[in-house]
Amino acid sequence: MRPLLPVLGVVLFACASAPPAPASPAADPGAPSTGASAPASTAAAVDDAPTPRSRPLDLTSACPHDVHLYFGDHPGDGQGQPGVVAAGATIPVPRRPDGTMVVWAVDDKGFGLGKVDITKHMRHIRIDAACMKLDADSTR
Secondary structure, X not given: OOOHHHHHHHHHHHHHOOOOOOOOOOOOOOOOOOOOOOOHHHHHHHHHOOOOOOOOOEEEEOOOOOEEEEEOOOOOOOOXXXXXXXXXXXXXXXOOOOOOEEXXXXXXXXXXXXXXXXXXXXXXXXXXXXXXXXXXXXXX
């Protein structure tokens, strides 16, 4: 049994001094190929890249009563978001990923009364005191 001890010592030493496992997970051989693959460092940099932030967009109402809003292409289509702005209040307005949005003033049944098309450069929407006009610009 004595000759076995030096061999066992060599095996343990070899295992202890083995290089560490790679930090990134190996590619799944069952995963579908997307054609040419990027180096791991490039793929990680793309995944960790910050998403571009769009400009903040707000809406101020000079209307003397609450105004019902719809953020989307067509009121009642179920694709957008409803909203309300109180008299004299300012609220944040959502944008699509490309920075655009359509903002509607709607009646209490959800029918469109007026709209403004927002581009990615616009920052502010105003509803006038007569509650009839929506306009937007890139400055306050």
